[in-house]
Amino acid sequence: MTTTIPLLHDNHNHVSLYAAFSSCIDISRSAPDAALALLRGLPEDRLSVVRGWKSFELPMTSEELSSLPPIILINFSLHGFVVSDSGVPFLETTVPEVASMRNDQAWCEANVPPIFAAYCGLAGLDAKKLGEYIDRMLPLGIGSSDEMTVPTIQALDVCSSSPYDKRLNYWVAPALYEKMDIARRGLVSGIKLFLDGAVGSRSAAIEGPWIGPGKAMFTYADDVLLAILRRAGAYGTGLSAHAIGELAIEQALSAIEVAVREGARFRTIRLEHVQYIDVNQARRAKDLGIVLSMQPNFTSDSIDYTDRLTESYLKRNNPFRMLIDEVGFEPGRDMLFGSDGMPDGIAYAATQALFPAYPSQRLSLDELVAGYGTAKGVSGTVTLDIDDTERRVSVSGTSPVRLAP
Ligand SMILES: [Zn+2]
Structure with a gap:
């Protein structure tokens, strides 16, 4: 229907955070093995900001973090991140407070806005x-x-x-x-x-x-x-x-x-x-x-x-x-x-x-x-396709969009 x-x-x-992230690597749709291979292949000479990390699918051990190129890996939920050992010096120069408190989960949960600011600045x-x-x-x-x-x-x-x-x-x-x-x-x-x-x-x-x-x-x-x-x-x-x-x-x-x-x-x-x-x-x-x-x-x-x-x-x-x-x-x-x-x-x-x-x-x-x-500020219509058998809704089309004057 x-x-x-x-x-x-x-x-x-x-919006601004995701817009900033648009130039970052997103691993949310990658299988864990593929995501790990991708992370291992990232450049060694600069910090890569990677988003879409699902810690339950890809747990990061300290051995893993010590072998990866410089990366900050941001949780899919935006709450929580890890940094590879080689990424720490990059973080220390750009966002020193976040770098020093990174392993303190209570601090990180209590300081989401400055962490978002750090993400935005890095990306x-x-x-x-x-x-x-x-x-x-x-x-x-x-x-x-x-x-x-x-x-x-x-x-x-x-x-x-x-x-x-x-x-x-x-x-x-x-x-x-x-x-x-x-x-x-x-x-x-x-x-x-x-x-x-x-x-x-x-x-x-x-x-x-x-x-x-x-x-x-x-x-x-x-x-x-x-x-x-x-x-x-x-x-x-x-x-x-x-x-x-x-x-x-x-x-x-x-x-x-x-x-x-x-x-x-x-x-x-x-x-x-x-x-x-x-x-x-x-x-x-x-x-x-x-x-x-x-x-x-x-x-x-x-x-x-x-x-x-x-x-x-x-x-x-x-x-x-x-x-x-x-x-x-x-x-x-x-x-x-x-x-x-x-x-x-x-x-x-x-x-x-x-x-x-x-x-x-x-x-x-x-x-x-x-x-x-x-x-x-903008108007238009969207056609939804509702599939009762698959129990899924998809967007099948949108009308031309009009901007408000
Ligand atoms: Zn939110």
């Missing part, structure tokens, strides 16, 4: 790479995006001075916001915090137990988070917080409840991912007027992470039916959808929405489209 939908807005992506970003990356999303059904962690002021300037500015909403880490002048502050939708790790790096703040290694990683102690919210509540901007595990969601809700009661005000409050939110937390979020910004793409974590998550967590992931039917969240109003760039485009999200592992994760196509929303 085919159906036509509008060109959509991706409410959660990392390099310019207007051409930015435009090409955003245009590559058009045939995938995406016309505009929220850029969830603008890595540096230079990256903000590249984005905001380009013709693609109309198609981007910007979010920045609190430290970067504080460094920005009034004019730049006026360009951003709000500040973005990371509260916990990710399932991909076995560091999401779930109670557990994990199968195999795993540890709930928090960026902030409760009182530190509250202090940040008190301060940010006077900026007159929005707030967004990455919270995957139920413990991180709990920390976010408790801090927001206190800060708001004390008078902190935000243009909007979004919680990102909230994959393991429960019904009581959902009700509290609803009462606080919080927008849930979720990724139907990650419904497939319930299939991909049977090596680390118990059945109870596989089943609790992305409980869209509970959120919509029981608690009353409404896609497009207080529930937004995005991709996190894993992968880009609407096809994978639509596949996961219509054909999930668990019925509790199902979204109708109308709900999916409403949660993404129509693209801004």
